[in-house]
Amino acid sequence: MFWLAPxxxxxxxxxxGMKERRATLDFVREAFTPSKVEGSLIEAERANIPVALxxxxxxxxxxxxxxxxxxxxxxxxxxxxxxxxxxxSSQASISFDGPVMVATxxxxxxxxxxxAGSLPDLLAARQSGQYKRVVRYLDGENQTISxxxxxxxxxxxxxxxxxxxxxxxxxxxNVFELSKQGKVVxxxxxxGPDNSYLTIRRLR
Numbered sequence: 001m002f003w004l005a006p007x008x009x010x011x012x013x014x015x016x017g018m019k020e021r022r023a024t025l026d027f028v029r030e031a032f033t034p035s036k037v038e039g040s041l042i043e044a045e046r047a048n049i050p051v052a053l054x055x056x057x058x059x060x061x062x063x064x065x066x067x068x069x070x071x072x073x074x075x076x077x078x079x080x081x082x083x084x085x086x087x088x089s090s091q092a093s094i095s096f097d098g099p100v101m102v103a104t105x106x107x108x109x110x111x112x113x114x115x116a117g118s119l120p121d122l123l124a125a126r127q128s129g130q131y132k133r134v135v136r137y138l139d140g141e142n143q144t145i146s147x148x149x150x151x152x153x154x155x156x157x158x159x160x161x162x163x164x165x166x167x168x169x170x171x172x173x174n175v176f177e178l179s180k181q182g183k184v185v186x187x188x189x190x191x192g193p194d195n196s197y198l199t200i201r202r203l204r
Contacts, residue, residue: 045071053203061086063094064199065107073203082120094200099123099176099184101191101200109194112136112144119153123161123176123184128154133165137192165190172197 042064052060052073059076074086074094083102085095092106098120104110117131129152136146149172151165156175163174172190174197179185184202191198 041069042066042071045073048073049203058204059084059086060203061094062201062203063088064201065195066199067196099187099200099202101187101189101198104191107191107195107198109137109192111192112138117151119151119163122153123178124182126155126161126178126182128152128161135170135192 045062045064049062052062056075061074062071063074064071072088072090072092074088074092076084077087077093078085082097083095085093085103087093088106090106093104094101094107095103097116100114100116100119100123101111102114102116103112113136115134117133118129119131119133122129122131131151131153132148133151134146134148136144139145147167147169149165149167149170151163153161153163156162159178159180161176161178163176165172165174170193174190175188176184177186186202187200188197189200190196
């Protein structure tokens, strides 16, 4: 499997920074190496990509949950300002600010909402930068809890950008793969402690 446990924020200019840089490159290479596990449901669903593309002319993404070996196709259902929401035939939904996941429903332990900060603009400009984000989840009493995180975006390996985010409560690292035209085509994004990382493939 290619998801990893949360990691510490990057360090620079010392041995720890060099180790973190190597770990980042390993993370990127492993993240975008397709799974070859025989009998994988995700691999079986990937084989249906041509059919899914033929069945709609609308924007389409494939979302994979490696931790559960699940995958589904999501079609653009609505736009509200900068937020685009995609829905699946199973009534699940996932919302994006640009390429950045900011909410889900129907995934279990959902990301209730999130603020992407300046990340969408930095990715569009292919620029590194530092910024703040917020992610929100439900607690055991169905109350929404906000978790602010400090983030850093850096250029990775082979047309990727790697985002490091951390706080006293959680740390994670996301990867965004850009096409030659500068569009995010594949990303691995932190969903939350229960589901870990999701892989998001933009098919159209």
